[in-house]
Amino acid sequence: MEEEELVPGSDLFQDEIAFDQEELIDLNPMDIFDDDGDLHDLVIHRFESDQVVYQPHRHKVKLIGKYLMGEILGEGSYGKVKEVLDTETLCRRAVKILKRRKLRKIPNGEQNVQREIQLLKRLHHRNVIQLKDVMYNEEKQKMYIIMEYCASELQEMLESVPSKKFPIWQAHGYFCQLIDGLEYLHSHGIVHKDIKPGNLLVTNDETLKITDLGVAEALDIFANSDECRTSQGSPAFQPPEIANGLNTFSGFKVDVWSSGVTLYNITTGKYPFEGDNIYKLFENIGKGVYTIPDDVSELLADLLKGMLAYESDVRYTLQQIRQHPWFIKQHPRVLERVLIPPRQDDPEDILRSMTVIGCLSAMHYGNDEAGQEEDIAMVSDYQNAISGQDAVCANHDHEELKGNSGQNIVVDNEHSQASATAPQANGKSKSKKNSKSKFSSCKQS
Amino acid sequence: MSLLNCARAANENKTSKKKPESKPLDAQNDKSLKQKNSKSDQKVSNEMSNQVGIQYLPICHHYELSVVIGKGHSGSSSIFLAKHLPTASLIAIKKINVEVWDRELSYIQNEIILTQQLSHPNILQLHCSFVKGHELWIVMPLMAFGSCRDLIHAYFNSGLPEQAILFILRDVLLAVEYIHQRGIIHRGIKASHVLISKNGQVCLTGLHNSYNTIQNGKKLRKVHDFPIHSVDCLQSFSPELLHQNLAGYNFKSDIYSIGILICELANGQSPFSDMPATQMLLEKLNGTKPKLADSTTVGDFIIDDDGNDDQPGTTQERADVIFFKRTFSQNLHEFTSECLELDVVKRPSATQLLNHSVFKSIKNRPSSSLPSLLQPVTPLTDLAKVPRDLSAEEDDFTRKMSEVSMQEDWTF
Numbered sequence: 120m121e122e123e124e125l126v127p128g129s130d131l132f133q134d135e136i137a138f139d140q141e142e143l144i145d146l147n148p149m150d151i152f153d154d155d156g157d158l159h160d161l162v163i164h165r166f167e168s169d170q171v172v173y174q175p176h177r178h179k180v181k182l183i184g185k186y187l188m189g190e191i192l193g194e195g196s197y198g199k200v201k202e203v204l205d206t207e208t209l210c211r212r213a214v215k216i217l218k219r220r221k222l223r224k225i226p227n228g229e230q231n232v233q234r235e236i237q238l239l240k241r242l243h244h245r246n247v248i249q250l251k252d253v254m255y256n257e258e259k260q261k262m263y264i265i266m267e268y269c270a271s272e273l274q275e276m277l278e279s280v281p282s283k284k285f286p287i288w289q290a291h292g293y294f295c296q297l298i299d300g301l302e303y304l305h306s307h308g309i310v311h312k313d314i315k316p317g318n319l320l321v322t323n324d325e326t327l328k329i330t331d332l333g334v335a336e337a338l339d340i341f342a343n344s345d346e347c348r349t350s351q352g353s354p355a356f357q358p359p360e361i362a363n364g365l366n367t368f369s370g371f372k373v374d375v376w377s378s379g380v381t382l383y384n385i386t387t388g389k390y391p392f393e394g395d396n397i398y399k400l401f402e403n404i405g406k407g408v409y410t411i412p413d414d415v416s417e418l419l420a421d422l423l424k425g426m427l428a429y430e431s432d433v434r435y436t437l438q439q440i441r442q443h444p445w446f447i448k449q450h451p452r453v454l455e456r457v458l459i460p461p462r463q464d465d466p467e468d469i470l471r472s473m474t475v476i477g478c479l480s481a482m483h484y485g486n487d488e489a490g491q492e493e494d495i496a497m498v499s500d501y502q503n504a505i506s507g508q509d510a511v512c513a514n515h516d517h518e519e520l521k522g523n524s525g526q527n528i529v530v531d532n533e534h535s536q537a538s539a540t541a542p543q544a545n546g547k548s549k550s551k552k553n554s555k556s557k558f559s560s561c562k563q564s
Numbered sequence: 565m566s567l568l569n570c571a572r573a574a575n576e577n578k579t580s581k582k583k584p585e586s587k588p589l590d591a592q593n594d595k596s597l598k599q600k601n602s603k604s605d606q607k608v609s610n611e612m613s614n615q616v617g618i619q620y621l622p623i624c625h626h627y628e629l630s631v632v633i634g635k636g637h638s639g640s641s642s643i644f645l646a647k648h649l650p651t652a653s654l655i656a657i658k659k660i661n662v663e664v665w666d667r668e669l670s671y672i673q674n675e676i677i678l679t680q681q682l683s684h685p686n687i688l689q690l691h692c693s694f695v696k697g698h699e700l701w702i703v704m705p706l707m708a709f710g711s712c713r714d715l716i717h718a719y720f721n722s723g724l725p726e727q728a729i730l731f732i733l734r735d736v737l738l739a740v741e742y743i744h745q746r747g748i749i750h751r752g753i754k755a756s757h758v759l760i761s762k763n764g765q766v767c768l769t770g771l772h773n774s775y776n777t778i779q780n781g782k783k784l785r786k787v788h789d790f791p792i793h794s795v796d797c798l799q800s801f802s803p804e805l806l807h808q809n810l811a812g813y814n815f816k817s818d819i820y821s822i823g824i825l826i827c828e829l830a831n832g833q834s835p836f837s838d839m840p841a842t843q844m845l846l847e848k849l850n851g852t853k854p855k856l857a858d859s860t861t862v863g864d865f866i867i868d869d870d871g872n873d874d875q876p877g878t879t880q881e882r883a884d885v886i887f888f889k890r891t892f893s894q895n896l897h898e899f900t901s902e903c904l905e906l907d908v909v910k911r912p913s914a915t916q917l918l919n920h921s922v923f924k925s926i927k928n929r930p931s932s933s934l935p936s937l938l939q940p941v942t943p944l945t946d947l948a949k950v951p952r953d954l955s956a957e958e959d960d961f962t963r964k965m966s967e968v969s970m971q972e973d974w975t976f
Binding site for chain 2: 206207211324459473476
């Protein structure tokens with residue numbers, strides 16, 4: 120949020136001098152005005168109007184290992200999620216970018232990320248997000264978690280329609296996949312603890328993927344029960360035992376409750392428990408009084424009651440949910456499917472096409488990409504800490520392009536070292552705008 | 565274990581299909597051209613009709629390996645020329661070291677199971693497969709001319725003659741029509757997956773990349789699965805497959821790959837093969853349409869020629885001359901362009917393409933006339949002839965090695 124405040128007011132200014140705050144911190148501010156020494160002592164920098172040039176298409180070519188960076192898909196509590204392209208297989212991927220500086224400010228931030236990586240590494244299921252790669256940039260103190268690409272998330276789809284809910288048959292399809300994924304997680308002794316529409320992603324072919332295992336807990340393999348002590352999940356999806364502050368509680372039943380709230384939410388567009396603040400909310404959950412709207416079918420109401428049972432030991436197990444008539448039932452496709460909405464920053468892109476095209480043409484043809492900065496990322500495998508596996512982000516202005524005749528993927532250690540301190544003054548405007556417009560809603564994390 | 569099972573199943577298949585088939589294949593090919601919907605039961609592979617009654621058992625000492633004649637799966641499998649000892653006939657054996665196989669085994673297993681479910685004269689059959697030690701052996705008919713890629717490599721550096729292309733194309737389209745009817749998208753059609761037998765029969769292979777659109781009893785109208793294990797097939801992928809967006813792709817993606825295949829056969833090299841994968845992606849997404857290189861399109865290729873000036877080889881110069889001189893028929897140009905149509909709806913299906921007027925010139929000609937068009941390349945028919953040179957080379961090398969160690973004394 121603090122980043123947003125630093126954006127200069129005028130659009131014109133954004134394009135010419137929009138420094139990313141992130142870069143400003145990494146750099147000595149003096150470097151930026153190297154070519155204009157007089158400005159060094161000034162606090163307020165002035166620009167003549169002829170210096171302000173509007174350049175609409177400016178794509179930064181940035182490679183992290185073999186991954187080419189695209190645009191922002193969403194923003195999570197820990198950092199941005201961007202689209203990337205695997206330049207070897209040409210497969211679309213998503214990358215979660217984590218900054219150590221930011222992680223330190225979040226309670227258990229670094230621990231949670233480590234745990235999520237450890238957990239995801241051993242999980243392989245159709246309905247659980249797949250970790251593909253983890254890389255680390257020592258110099259920038261950034262971590263890159265490469266994951267499967269997903270087109271959207273349930274939360275974003277819900278928000279795209281006025282009723283904020285899915286037709287029953289569509290909700291049923293997602294719910295079945297959620298239970299499949301959850302059963303897999305539980306069978307591996309993992310309690311997710313943060314099931315909600317915002318953590319359920321949807322791929323191009325409508326496959327649901329459970330994501331964000333940041334607050335998940337892996338039970339000890341020798342543990343007798345699924346007893347848990349801590350929970351950091353989203354308040355509105357927490358069960359009474361957590362709202363009432365019990366010391367220990369059944370982990371699996373927490374996920375059943377949250378799945379129940381999720382099912383309630385995606386079929387009615389409402390929440391079973393609400394409150395103006397977290398205290399009111401927890402008070403309401405603690406009382407366990409909720410109503411099911413009248414238009415909810417009897418079968419579904421019965422399932423919801425079973426999943427939202429106040430006492431965790433009478434609350435349904437995943438097995439019971441599977442055997443419930445509503446779960447087994449074939450629901451007729453009476454209403455139109457809620458489609459994945461177009462990307463917010465490009466409403467015409469109804470197909471959610473690749474966002475790396477601009478970068479690709481800058482990389483291979485570099486025709487309208489004047490005045491870009493060089494950006495260097497020292498990337499190494501996080502686990503093995505292989506040093507020297509550099510990813511050089513090659514941006515070339517016109518002069519350089521003529522010399523290099525389009526061969527822009529440079530992996531050159533010396534080159535990268537030398538230009539590591541080069542001024543990084545512009546070309547950030549595009550991503551800044553995106554982060555602004557996407558900040559409030561969708562996230563993929 | 566299951567691999568062994570499917571090997572046994574294959575064998576049972578073979579024995580049950582032992583009914584004699586006297587019709588020559590060429591007649592059948594023409595027949596199937598006329599009768600588009602004729603069922604596969606009537607079609608029996610050339611190899612099978614040649615070798616009626618031969619049982620290929622999954623017993624390793626029935627087969628004597630000779631030399632490596634090819635590599636598969638990006639180099640992780642080797643294809644051997646081999647002799648089936650009980651009948652002294654030549655066959656090909658694909659050997660995969662399962663221990664060093666870096667991908668999921670289901671990948672190769674699917675190919676075996678799927679190929680055994682298919683029966684079409686233009687799809688390469690598997691005789692049997694079995695596990696020997698840590699190796700998987702797949703016994704296949706010998707395709708004596710090798711793949712189209714081999715042909716280009718051996719002699720036709722600047723492309724095959726148009727008539728040969730048409731014969732190959734017709735058979736490939738018949739195979740593709742057949743698998744599309746069964747809901748399968750091939751996703752790996754390229755010159756190295758098109759094999760030619762000594763009789764000129766063309767077989768499609770490389771089904772390990774394929775995708776079955778029939779899932780859970782339903783036929784999918786669009787597919788989103790992206791084949792990440794097929795870096796060597798990227799050039800033949802259609803733009804809609806590479807897009808990986810909500811639109812997905814369907815069986816028409818294979819038709820685009822056939823367009824790329826025609827370019828590869830006609831030009832001697834695959835379009836976009838001279839650039840990095842990311843640039844190929846950009847070109848395809850921007851709508852660049854590859855073309856056949858001949859006197860009518862040479863203007864479009866001049867830029868490329870300039871780029872290649874840095875490395876002028878004698879073969880390259882010769883190819884340039886041939887590009888200038890030859891002229892493909894307008895029909896073939898149009899055919900290629902239709903295959904490479906960017907609008908999936910406008911792109912024709914395999915069945916529609918088989919009715920294209922481009923095939924008029926070979927309408928009543930059997931595919932047995934293909935070998936004569938491939939001269940001077942000769943098929944690999946004699947085990948005694950070809951391998952001797954190769955094994956001799958190997959012998960020479962070992963002899964030289966021993967001489968080297970004899971001559972030089974080690975001084976410490």
